[in-house]
Every structure is written in C-alpha cells, then in structure tokens.
Amino acid sequence: MSFHHRMMLQRYGLGCTTSLYSEVLFDPIFTPIFTAVLGTGGFAIGATTITYASIASAIATTAISIGLQALLAQAPKPPKPEDGRAPLNQAIPFRIYAVGRTRVAGARMMWEAKGSNLYSVQAIAGHRIKSFNRFYLNDDEVTVVDNVVTPLTTGGRYGAGSANVRLYTRLGANPETPYAELVSALGADGIWTNDHRGDGQASLAMRAHNADAQDQQTAFPYGAPSPSVEIDGAYCWDFRDPAQDPTDQTTWTWTRNSAVILAWHLCFNEFGFGLDYQKALLPVIDLWKEEADICDEDVPLAGGGTEKRYQCNGWDTTENGPKSGLNAILATCDGHLVARGDGARILTVGKFRESRTATLRDADLIGHNLQYGVLFEDECNRLVPKFTYPATNYTSCDTDFFEDTDAQIAAGRVLTMEGSYEWCHQWRQARRLGKRDWLRQRQEVKGSLDVRLSGINSVYARWVRLETPKRLPKLDGKLVENRRSIVALTKGGFTMDFIEHPEGIDDWNPATEEGQQPPVPPAVNASEIPTPVINLIQAKANGGSVYIRVVIIDPEDGSLTPVVRYRVSDADGLGTPGAWVEQSNPNAEPSGGYIDLSTGNVPTDEVLDVQAAFIASNRRYSNWSVTETVTSTSDPTPPVALASFSLTGSAPRLGNAGFAFSTGNDAHVKSVAIYRVATGAAFDPDTATLVATKAVAPSASYTATDGDTTRTNLVINGDFASSAGWTLGTDITISGGTANKAAAGGIQELFRDITAVSSGKTVRGKFNITSWTSGNVRARLRNIAANTAQDASDKNTVGEHLFSMLTTAARDRFGFRFDAASVGSIDNAIAYEATASCAPQGTWDYYAVPSNGSNIAGPASGPLTVTII
Template sequence: MSFHHRMMLQRYGLGCTTSLYSEVLFDPIFTPIFTAVLGTGGFAIGASTITYASLASAIATTAISIGLQALLAQAPKPPKPEDGRAPLNQAIPFRVYAVGRTRVAGARMMWEAKGSNLYSVQAIAGHRIKSFNRFYLNDDEVTVVDNVVTPLTTGGRYGAGSANVRLYTRLGANPETPYAELVSELGAEGIWTNDHRGDGQASLAMRAHNADAQDQQTAFPYGAPSPSVEIDGAFCWDFRDPAQSPTNAATWTWTRNSAIILAWHLCFNEFGFGLDYQKALLPVIELWKEEADICDEDVPLAGGGTEKRYQCNGWDTTENGPKSGLNAILATCDGHLVARGDGARILTVGKFRESRTATLTDADIVGHNVQYGVLFEDECNRLVPKFTYPATNYTSCDTDFFEDTDAQIAAGRVLTMEGSYEWCHQWRQARRLGKRDWLRQRQEVKGSLDVRLSGINAVYARWVRLETPKRLPKLDGKLVENRRSIVALTKGGFTMDFIEHPEGIDDWNPATEEGQQPPVPPAVNASEIPTPVINLIQAKANGGSVYIRVVIIDPDDGSLTPVVRYRVADADGLGTPGAWVEQQNPNAEPSGGYIDLSTGNVPTDEVLDVQAAFIASNRRYSNWSVTEAVTSTSDPTPPAALTSFTLTGSAPRLGNAAFAFSTGNDTHVRTVQIYRVAAGSAFDPDTATLVGTRAVAPSAGYSFTDGDTTRTNLLTNSGFDTDTDWAKGTGWTISGGKANKTAGTQSGLTQAPSFVAGTVYRLASTVSGYSAGTARLRFTGTTTVNGAGRTANGSYLEKMTAATGNNTFVVLGDASFAGSYDDVIMFAETVSCAPQGVWDYYALPLNVSGVEGPPSGPLNVTII
C-alpha cells in the first residue's frame, strides 16, 4: 500500500471521529510536505528548499534564562564572569570572543622567565576589538601610563624598590605588530620572534621585573602577577547605518545593542553560526532594524536620566559552541528567534506589538495539551534575577527579588528560581528582565498545541491570538506567547509550547519597580581607600551648556574627597578617546545614603566616558569606578514642525527637484535636513537618503534644490503643440497636442539633436490611445540603440547610452502600432543629477543637539 493511500485511509478514519478533522483528504500545503519527505534531500516550498535536518530542529526558540526551561537544563552556558580574572592554561586553549564591555583574561600563549624578568603573552580575543579600558594584576586594578604600571593606586605593589611591571596591548589588526621588547629579549632563542604577530588576535603582553629581596614581598605579595583586562569587544555591522557595509568590517562600529550583537553572532562571528547574511538577515532586515531600535529605546530611571532598554556584554570560548552565546544574548533582551524555512532568522525582543502577532483558529489545531494550574514541582514563589556586576569587578550578583508571600505561606516554604542574565551588566535591566520572567512563571495556563501547516504563520510569530470557540473555549480570544515550536510531522505539522501572555508585562514604573542598587562590598585598593560605586549618571543642560551629574553611594567616611573625571569617548572620529579632565568635589555632602556630584561645563553633544574616585587626606587615590557613558545633550527639546514644505517650479523636472520651506517661531530649530525615499516607502532617517542640510533660524523661509538645475530638453516641440520640428513617417500625424500613428507600416517621428558618444541620456515619454503593436524610442545613425518596447498606455522613464555615429532621435512604431505619443523628453545626464524615478521627499527639523522634530512630507516628485 502506498504512503499516499495509507494517509488517505487515515484521514477518512479521523473524519468519522468527534475530533475536528475535516473529511477533505489533503490540503494544498500539507500534502507536498509529506509526499516530498519520501525523497532523500529535502522538499521545496516556492523557490526555497528545506532540508530534513532543519525539520528536526526548533523553528522558534526563546531565551533560556530561568528554571522553567528545566527540560533544557543541559543547554550550554558561557563561562561564569569570575572566570575572566585568570587566563586559561591549556596546551591548546579554546579561543575567546567578546562583545560589549567586559572583563577577560583570555588564554596564556607564552610564560617565560629570563634573568630577573618574567614575560607573558595572553590571547584576549580571537578577533579585532575596540579598546583596552582597565587593567588588573591579580585582583588589584592598576593604572598604566606609557605601558608602565604606576604606583598611583597600588600602595607599592608592583612597583616597590626595583620592581616594575609593564603591560603592552594589541587590538587585533591584520597584520598585527610584534611586541618589540619581547622580541629583543626572547627572539634569539626563538621563543618569541617577529613572526609571533598574532594577526587578527587581540592580545596582552607583560614584563614583570623582580624586586630586591627585601622588597619582593611588598611588590609581589601574591607571587607572579596575573593580568586581566576590561575591554570593549567586537565591532559589529549596524545594519541601520547606510555608511556601514556588511562586506567591509572596517566600517563597523562597537556596540552594546543586543539585536546588532545577535546578528553579528549569527552571521559574522568566526566562532558563531556562520550563516549567510544575505539569506539570514537581508530578506527580513526591516524587522531586525525595528528590534535594534527597541533595544536602543531610552527607559527612564527613578533618580532621573535614562538607560538603554536592552544591552549585551559578555565573553565565551569555543569550548561551548555557538548556542552558548546565542542563549546568553537572547537572555539580555528577552529574545525570541525564529528560523524560517528559507534560511531567514526573525528576532523579536521583549516588547509586545500587534505587528508580531498571528492567529490560530479551530481549523488550524489538531491536538492540544493545556495545563490550567501549576504542578507543585514546578511552582515558584520567588524569582532572583542574577547578572554580572562591573562594580564588584565583574562578578555574579543578585538584584532585589520578586516574590509572592501568600504563595509562600500556602506552600509552607520559599520556592526559589534564579533568572540568569549573565551577559546583562545593568542591574536595572536585570530587574526589568526578571519581572518579565516572573510574570510568565506565575501564569497558570500553559501547554502545547499541535498545529497544522495552515497555521505556519503562527509558528513563526512570537504572540498568537486564539480563535478557538470549539476546541479551546476557555482560551477563545486569549493572547498566548509562543515559547518554542518544532516541526512534528506525525502530529500534523508543528508542536508549539505556549504560555498565556501576562497582562502588564511591558508596564514599568521606575519609582516602585526599579528596586535598590545591589550592595557593593567595601573593597579597598592597596592604598586602603574604597572604590566609589556610581548609582546614577545624567547630563544636565543649563542655558546651552552642559554639566554631568554623578550620584555615588556614600562611603560613610568624611575624610574622603570625591572626584569626577570625564573624557570625550571619540576625540578624533577614529575611536581614540580624549584626555581625562578631573574635578574634585570637596564640599559635596551626603544625603540619604548618596553623594550628589557634578562637573563643570563639559563639551556639548558628545559621548563622554565618566568615572569617579576618592582622594584620601594623604592625597592617594582610590581605584576609579566603572566607566559609564553619557551623551552631553545641550538641548533635549525637539524643534517644532516646519510651518510649510512645498514643491517649487513645475514639471517636467529634468534631473532635479526644487523645494521651499519655512520655520516657525521656535528657538530650538537649528538645521533642516531634506531626505529622499522611494515613493510609498516609510520614512526612516536612518535608512533614507540624506540629500542636503540647511542651517536655519526661527521664523524664516528657505529654498533647496536636489540635483542639477542646468539640464534642458534637447528635443524641440516635445509636447507636439504645433505640426513643426518633427519629420513624420508613414501613418504619423500631429494634431490635438499629440503625435498619432495608425497601423499599417513601421515608421517613426524623427529629430536630429546633437549626440555625444558614450553619454547617458535620460528620456521620458507618454503613451495614450494605445490599441495594438509596439512602439519604442531609438537612436539611429551608424549604430542603432533601442529603448524598451511599449505595449500599453502610461508615462515612461528610461536611459539610453549614445553610440558612435548616432545622429537621429526616433519615436518608432511597428507596423501594428496604433496610438499616440506626447511629452517626449531627452537630455544628457550628469553626475549631479538627482536620480531618475518617482520619489517622496521629507524635511526633518533638528535642534543644536541633533534631536529630531516632526518630519514634514511626503512630497511626491517624478524626476526624469
């Protein structure tokens, strides 16, 4: 009996039961999959081929961050953050990759003593990184000036007597530069030569010189120093920036954006999944841009200021495989990742939107298993979010937990689960992620659905609305979240694990839900001075200037003077930071357990790095705090909309479009940017083409032209207003403002403009009254150049390149053509011409800080 016959009998049998099977034998989607599986390689839907291997894997996967994924407990996990304090010591160590800002020691490549010196080299990351920010020897943070560890904060360690330590870094260029000092000392023995460059490998080298016998214990109390570093890791392709190319890593930027880092890990990380970005990202790139923008949304903080919604920082080794990093990245943004059959990957981060919602009906579901309650062994009445805390030198730390005391009393004990957000370094972000998992964990309606192939759109969606009055009447109209979906052909197509979507999961009140900053143990440096802990950092505009407000936790020691320092993060446009500028705050007084500090005026509208420290009465410094970044926005108020934005001049628009606009009585407006997008496309200044910027003042009018205003039509009487200038072939007449042809003979209208061989000419024409045949524009002479054939009414734009010997322009109709031509235009294209086509133009006002106001437009323009 054939497979097809068996399936037919099975469906007949099911159709006679009380289940919701139709008696229809096979639907048009279901059948091709089952019949194709009898082959050996895969099956096709449209132009895409789906392999059997992909059928056996998850289609949709969410972040593995809390204990409810107990069945997936064996999923690989990155190293603990504490593992970044000491280098890996293995004969052939696993390679390391790092994203965002993190602390890592890498893997030891060389450890050699010669005379009174100890030399070492550590592979920090197997790719190019942005920068080395902070340096540690053992657990002491040290200050490095011109490669030398200075005694500023070490109290004599690593610098007592004749002892000294030098640290050298390489960012991972290709080719890279050898360590000259190591080569000069170890090259003759072949231990470390000029060939040991480490191309494409970020690395750290150390030379430690012994102290005299009486100073050795003071200089090196822990024995040989073990270096580790805080770095800004991989450069990633930000697909929202038109200046960045996926094929040119030199154009990429450093980022903490979870969505952009995930795209890098999927497609560009040498140690990631190695997907083809043209298949995985480009078909759904607009969806990825939406998620990246959500990650960059500003979330208000209880004490003032904002932070980005979802940021990602962490490192991993190739020992774990790419799924380890994938889970860690998804956990930082409450991510949901879909693997589509054509190879595309669709990310949805943690923020509900109707656009990411699909519908399942009774007809789409062939089976279900719904749990209306929580089993005792699965119960959780306390969730503890865990994250990596830079303020404790990058260790795992807890935030305030979420709990249900009534449930604890009913259960008779505390049932705790941990939310693991290891690549999250912001405690407030960990709280927001923890709330989302806590609300899901408290949901009582969970289960799985067996979905037919007709419900494939729901399998790819994160949120699903159920229209199930017959099969699941209790859930009819409910919104559920697709937690994990897999192909299950024997169950009808797919199996979807779901959970009812919690109400208020996106609500966030910083004043009541942010919680308290996790405590930082009073760790001191070698000078016995505690390191400040920053609670809040905020740029404050003040009459066109900006100062930085920094709130630190009170150390409860009045003898310490707090000091703040800042620098421009990118002083030269190439990523090189500027010099630090310090400002002491001797008169700052504690209040409510915090000390409120401020700087003087700082450079405006720049990204600044900010740190804090304490100075003791003996003028010794503490370690500097964790670096925080802030943008010194001088004017946070967006400008008002333009009072007018209009087209000027008249059609036809030969290679240009002219506009006029005026500003209102608004002191915030400083510039207006004009953008061009394809007609009908949504306007996004990150992806639209910027065609010009005008400096403006309030209550004023301006003009702007996109393109070349010098172009003129090389054809005379192009509108056929009179029966002149055109030589008419058989069947052609000029009347009624048009050139008309009747069927019968192939012939043309001609003129003899001046041609330049090799020049591109833009052409426009309008066909009306068409009834039969084909017409086209043509250049003739020694060589014939044909335009596109026209077989319908319409207005047409095209380009033709003149060949040697062209001397005649022809409107040619074949023997069957019957119709009329009008508005025939030809002119020579220049590099300054606006592109040919139909476009929408927008005008966007901005203030002095680049804050955008409401856009004006679209103005629809046809440019010939």
C-alpha cells in the same frame, strides 16, 4: 501510523480552514519559504511543494526563559564572570570571543623567565576588539602610563625598589605588530620572534622585573603577577547604519545592543553559527531593525536620567559551542528567535507588539494539553535575578528578588528560582528581565497545542491570539506566548508549548520596581582607599551647555574628597578616546546615603566616558570606578513639525525637484533634512537617501533642491504643435498636437536635429503614448554623418514612459522608431543630457524632517510624490 493515514490527516487539516490560503501564502513576515534538503516525500500548499525533510530541518523556535532554562539545564553555558580574572593554562586553549564591555584574562600563549624578567603573552580574543580600558594585576586594578604600571594606586606593589611591570596590548589587526621588547629579549632563542604577530588576535603582553630581595615581598606579595583586562569587545555590523557595509569590517562599530550583537553572533562571529547574512538577515532586515531600535529605547530611572532597554556584555570560549553564547545573548533581551524554512532568522525581543501576533482558530487545532495551576515541583515563590556586576570587579551578583509571601506561607517554605542573566551588566536591566520571568512563572495557564499545518504562522509568531470558542472556550480571546514549537507530523503538524501572556508584563514604574542598587563590599586599593560606586549618571542641559551629574554611594568617610573625570569616547572619529578631564568636588555633602556630584560644562552632543574616584588627605587616589557612558545632549526636546512643506516649480522635472518649507515658532528647530525614498516605500531616515540639509531658524521660510537645475530640453517642438523641424516617415503624420503612425507596412522613423551630445553621456527623457492599437515604439538617438542609431526599450501602452540611454557615439538627432505593426499616437517628447548631479530618474517620495541642535528629530512632513525625468 501508515504514510497513507498521515496524508489523509494532513489533507483533512488543510481542508478544515481557509486561513492557510488567506494568511500563510500571503503573509510577508511569517510565511516560511521551504527548501528541500533530504528525501522526496512531501505535500502541497497551493502551488508549492514542501518536503518533510525541509520542515524537520528548518522549523525551530528558541525562547529563553526561566522555565525553558530548567529544561535545558544540561545545555552549555558561558564561563562564569569570575573566570575572567585568571588566564587559562592549557596546552591548546580554546579560542575566546567577547562582546560589549567585559573583563577577561584570556589564555596564556607564552610564559617565560629570563634573567630578572618574567615575560608572558595572553590571547584575549580571537578577533579584533575596540579597546583595552582597565588593567588588573591579580585582583589589584593598576594604572598604566606609556605601558608602565605606575604606583599611583598600588601602594608600592609592582613598583617597589627596582621592580616594575610593563603591559603591552594589541587590538587584533590583520596583520598585527610583533611585541618588540619580547622579540628583543627572546627572539634569539626562538621563543618569541617577529613571526609571532598574532594576526587578527587581540592580545596582552607583560614584562615583570624582579625587585631587590628586601623589596620583593612588597612588590609582588602574591607572587608572579597575573594580568587581566577590561575590554570593549567585537565590532559588529549595525544594519541600521547605511554607512556600514556587511562585507567590510572596517566600517563596523562597537556596540552593546543585544539585537546587533545577536546578528553578529549568528552570521559574522568566526566562532558563531556561520550563517549567510544574505539569507538569515536580509529577507527580514526591517524586523531586525525594529528589534535593535527597541533595545536602544531609553528607559527612565528612579533617580533621573535613562538607560538603554537591553544591552549585552560578555565573553565565551569555543569549548561551549555557539549555542552557549546564543542563549546568553537572548537572555539579555528576553529574546525569542525563530529559524524560518528559507534560512531567515526572526528575532523578537521582550516588548509586546500586535504586529508580532498570529491567530489560532478552532479549525487550526487538532489537540491540546492544558495545565491550570502550577505543579508542586515547578512551584516558585521567589525569583532572584542574577547578573554580572562591574562594580564588584565583574562578579556574579543578585538584585532585589521578587517574591510572593502568601504563596510562601501556603507552601510552608521559600521555593527559590534564579534568573540567570550573566551577560547583563546593569542591575536595573536585570530587575526588568527578572520581572518578566517572574510574571510568566506565576501564570497558572500553561500547556501545549497540537497545531495543524494551516496554523503554521503561529509557529513563527511569539504571541498567539486564540479564537477557540469550541475547543478551548476558557481561552477564547486570550493572548498566549509561544515558548517553544517543534515539528510533530504525527500530531498533525506542530506542537507548541505556550503560557498565558501576563498582564502588565511591559509596565515598569522605576520609583517602585527598580529596587535598591546591590551592595558593593568595600574594595580598598593598596592605599586603603575604597573605590566609589556609581549609582546614577545623567547629562543635564543648562541653557545650551551641558554638565554631568554623577551620584555615588556615600562611603561614610568625611576625609575623602570625591573626584569625577570624563573624556570624549571617540575624539577623532576613528574610535580613539580623548584626554581625561578631572574635576574634584570638595564641597559635596552626603544625603540619604548618596553623594550628588557634578562636573563643569562638558563638550555638548558627544558620547562621554565618566569615572569617579576618592582622594585621601595624603593626596593618594582610590581606584577609578567602573566606566559609565553618557551622551551629553544639549537639547533633549525635539522640534515641532514644519508649518508647511510643498513642491516648487512644475513638471516636467528634468533631473531635479524643488521644495519650499516653513518652520514653526519653535526655538528648538535648528536644521531641516530632506530625504528621498522610492514611492510607496516606508520612510526610515536611517535608510532613506539624504538629499539636502538646511540650517534654519524659527518662523522662517526656505527652499531646497534635489538634483541639477540647469538641464534643458534638447527637443524643440516636442509637443508636436506643428511639424516644424521634424522629418516624418511615410506613414507618420503630425496633427491635432500628436505624432501619429498609421496602419501600414514597414518600419518608420520620426526624427529631428538636436544639439550634439558627445559619446559616453547619458540622455534621459520621456514621451507620452496617447493612444495605441498595435506594435511598438521606442525612443532613438542618431548620428547624421555616421548614420548610426541606438534605441531605448520598446513601449506599447498608453501613458507616460521614461527612458535613459548612455551614448555609444556622438549623437545629434533624436526621434522615434515605429515597427511595422505599430498603430497609435505619441506626444510631449523630452530629451536632455543628464549630469552626475541630477536626481535619479523615477518616481519618488520626499520627506522633510526638522531637528534640534542635538540632532533629535521632530515629526516628518510628507510624502511629496515627484516624477524625475
């Protein structure tokens, strides 16, 4: 097809619909801003020229699903979770990155024997990590106290006779601290010196001391010990927290949130895509916040309690390239990622919203290819979700599968497909993800659409509503899901692969759909005691205090005493966990295959780490279970809305705003926070400015203030009730309550004495223009003795005008400068010396939000709109 012919088709497509001009040009969410990369050929949309090169390089849609994974079978995939048990042995190993909580052995950097000692160092991650949680030697989990592996759970392994093993860790600070014991032993030989710090590299070091000959087989039955660790991985910028700075990693936090981790991988991971966050995230940051909040939504569990909707945990190496990790992260949240033409990335996680829906009409389509029914080679009548199971020491595991027995009978066999969610570590989450893919796989209406350039918004939307009574009458009014879109100029613009959106894909009934917890093979330690498997963990509020309920699977051994321990995850505000508090449950009885345990009262409103173990009759312990995290919320009930919220005082408001509010008859309300946002802006307490917090009681009234209430007006007779105190220019008069400038030549001034304001102070104020014909007027500060002046900006429209000036010298006069052409009247002049505690000048909306004792917020009251002078 010739270039001329293509241009004719494009012009025809643009002319067939008005949606291009009503949606594409003005849609703030999905409209791409293209930037030319190569070439000069292009076409115009309105006044914007878009080049072919920029489209071809910019438009891409990535949607992770079972079907697409089949198409991308050759795409790189992260290492299997079992690969994290043994370190990589390569001359130049690939770098490793880790997110969330996972088990990894890293890569060996040094392996050296000297005398009776074996020394090793393993690179765990090529970035700073939060913590080392658990330690393994070969497949034995070991307890480490003051760097020494203790024989508490090893039955003599790694500690028989003279044998002992020491483990040392570094979190990846920059600069990092050398391993002193290794330097002492190997530094003189140049093998490991103080220069081997590993700046920015999380690492693990080991020193293993031989046992006597008669104890060697007991101490090291598997030969030289091979360490691996459970870690909490990378710190990420949580863009919802205003205290975190994207340019300062020390303000970041550890997280499992899939959306936050994806943003880190796209922009901040040294081994990720390396995108500029100011282009990739900031233009659409509100959309990213929405997705992160959805990932953090609490999903109810069948046995009680909740878990987060979408969490991500995993590790990868640079051997695979960044797309491997991208696909793994997206799989944990049923994610759909779009690269917009201006470099922005739009993420949509698996939860339908009308706000992420576009519309395609008959005139937006140039062709289609529909499939009704499923081809034999694509048929699936059983879907098996696979995830990584921490309870089996981080191995791949299956959950209960989804199947259609009628379809199996019709097909004459079971046609199985696996849903791979390797960076998902929660079996219930894997089930929820599997249901979504299972329902999509069962949809019979699939196909592709050739979309004109006028339908460009649909390329960037995850869901598309079809209004196609002529071209696709069977699909008219239907909702379809955009699975993958590519540029196809020869087909009119884009080709979109779609599937009909399944009904009920977001519905979830834990009682019937959660399934059974995957079985955990008996994993005994060297003391022959099985490790508990936690089925459920729940914080239970009880009269202002909180205890933790822990449900474990019955080991069917009445001689074992279950024990629970907990600690505060961040005891000092710097990420350091507190001490473990242990409590046994000797009277707990099994019921229905489970044992229900509970702790005593725990610290309230804290994030707690919780583990379980068994104690045998000989007082030996099993290994501790996988660490679970729970928030000890003492009051889960949000308070009701405030009974009232109003402004106090009256205008003009010199650097402050006052408020009065009353609480309702609600025992849950404990505090009220007042927030300030720019007028007309959406209210989000995570990004709004907190201006006041009040401890409150039910059915009571309070006041609060934003700013400095001590400011007074320096301008006497600023309402021009008379001319007293004012010095008037030749063509200026004061009458009728206004100062008036007549039509005459020359620059004129109007001024009066004020209390002196020293240099370096801020003078803020306002005045009204009541009528205006021509020219400009500006506020002015003067110094009498030096005869110097400084001015605010020119004004020339009727209305209220604010000004602010930082004094460059002492000022003791205030007034106005009228230029030669000015004709008009002014009134209500105010000026005052502002302080650092003054509320910022401008027009603001204020909101009041009540919270309970656990900082759970109730409904916001407001906005109250206030102009601060």
